[in-house]
Amino acid sequence: MRGTDHDHLPCAQPGHLGPAEPGQCPRAAGATLMHARAHPVVEGVRSLVSSPLAAIMNLAALAAFVAILKPLIEWGLIDAVWTGDSGADCPPGSGACWAFIHDKLRLIFFGRFPGPEQWRAGVATALMVALVMASLTPPFWGRRLVMGWAAGLVVYFVLMAGGILALTPVPSTDWGGLPLTVLLTVFGSGVGLVLSVPVALARVSRLPVFRIAATIYVEAVRGVPLISVLFMASVLLPVVLPEGLTPGGIGRALAGIVVFFAAYMAEVLRGGLQSLDKGQYEAAAALGMRYWPVMLKVVLPQAFVIVLPAIVNMLISALKGTSLVVIVSMMDLLGTTRAALADPDWIGFYVEAYVFAGLIYAIMCGGVSWYGRRIEKRFVSAREHKN
Structure with missing residues (x-):
């Protein structure tokens, strides 16, 4: 009789449990849940065609995007001229003349900075960007960051201006x-x-x-x-x-x-x-804190996060x-x-x-x-x- 009582269950059921007790088919439940969850791509497509108006608007936007992108790709990549010594190498019917950018790349990036010394400007700029990124990263905050900025600025201006350590002087102009x-x-x-x-x-x-x-x-x-x-x-x-x-x-x-x-x-x-909240000021005043400690330790850190x-x-x-x-x-x-x-x-x-x-x-x-x-x-x- 025990086997007969469980013959109608959808999966194997232990004999000591009743047929009406829930939660006895974890695999079946998991499979059902997996089938219920659609693939992210499918969900994205469904959201794009959720209504006839949405489908029409999205298709129109896609068509406009393709119509704009196709000539841009042809001009900037397919028909572009990548090498050349002068404008004569880029005939009027061709695409973008990236040979001009290749020939003038150093001038665009470094201006009148002397050619043999342009590596100094590149290293100095990379150093400045690294210092800024460190300043925006909380784990680096502290005395080390201040010392890093002090040393970094010295190195930066030495590289840019030169005049010492056998570096050729370069005026700021x-x-x-x-x-x-x-x-x-x-x-x-x-x-x-x-x-x-x-x-x-x-x-x-x-x-x-x-x-x-x-x-x-x-x-x-x-x-x-x-x-x-x-x-x-x-x-x-x-x-x-x-x-x-x-x-x-x-x-x-x-x-x-x-x-x-x-x-x-x-x-x-x-x-x-x-x-x-004014409660921030009132709580600090209740603790007997003075104006500048309140501003520097309580108010300004929260204000900077907000803005x-x-x-x-x-x-x-x-x-x-x-x-x-x-x-x-x-x-x-x-x-x-x-x-x-x-x-x-x-x-x-x-x-x-x-x-x-x-x-x-x-x-x-x-x-x-x-x-x-x-x-x-x-x-x-x-x-x-x-x-």
């Missing part, structure tokens, strides 16, 4: 291309971020003198474009500062970029300060804004690209030049954005883990 773009972005946004902290604190201060002064500075800078600030820095600094203390072209450009982005970052940071996406956006804006330093006779990446077009052997290849420069800017901006999202997720996960 010959710095250009990608190294100059990275230099202006890192120092301009970095120093601007440091100066934005006291400005933001002054904006939310209870003391009218500091609050009004910070408000006037921020609103005055935000009311003019960056190119105007750069022009005023290049014209006013030689007039205001005594002779002998006037900075060169790079110094004037950095001064304008710092003043401009410090005002914008101060407003971003002020938003983060105002978004914090991190906006700060990343400002870094990208600073990176693209460096192209305006041509107003002070500096040749950044975009300036060296324009200089490459002045060669009489390569006349008229504007599309290839600006597409290549745009790709470099896109890679740099995309890298900054990706790294910023990664750091933001790390901060958010750490805060959720603590909670």
Whole structure:
């Protein structure tokens, strides 16, 4: 009778269990669950055709994408000219003339920096990028990072300027291309971020003198474009500062970029300060903490985490804004690209030049954005883990 009672079960059932007891067929249940879960590709296709309107819109978008991508591939890859000594090697009916980029690659990347010494500019730029990445990685924070920046800056300027250790001297007027773009972005946004902290604190201060002064500075800078600030820095600094203390072209450009982005970052940071719960301030005051320990250890770390996406956006804006330093006779990446077009052997290849420069800017901006999202997720996960 025991065997008869279990003959109707869908799988083998131990004899001591009743036929109505659940959960006796784990393999069957697992198989059913596996069949119930569709493949991610299948789920993606289903979401694209979830309704007739969605299917029509997605198919139209796909057709437009293919229609745009096909001629771009033909122009940029299939029909492109990759080698050549002059513009004569790129006939009018051909595709992109990447031979122009190949011939002018060093000029675009390094500008007037001496050819045999361009390795120094490349190493110095890589060192600067490595220091920035270390600064955005929490495990590296501490005294070692400060010492690393101090040593790194010394090595950077020794490599760029030369004059010691048997390195050929290179004046700052010959710095250009990608190294100059990275230099202006890192120092301009970095120093601007440091100066934005006291400005933001002054904006939310209870003391009218500091609050009004910070408000006037921020609103005055935000009311003019960056190119105007750069022009005023290049014209006013030689007039205001005594002779002998006037900075060169790079110094004037950095001064304008710092003043401009410090005002914008101060407003971003002020938003983060105002978004914090007042209980943070009250709890710190109840513990008897003074103003600066409260700000440095309690308030500012939380505010920076909140406004991190906006700060990343400002870094990208600073990176693209460096192209305006041509107003002070500096040749950044975009300036060296324009200089490459002045060669009489390569006349008229504007599309290839600006597409290549745009790709470099896109890679740099995309890298900054990706790294910023990664750091933001790390901060958010750490805060959720603590909670």
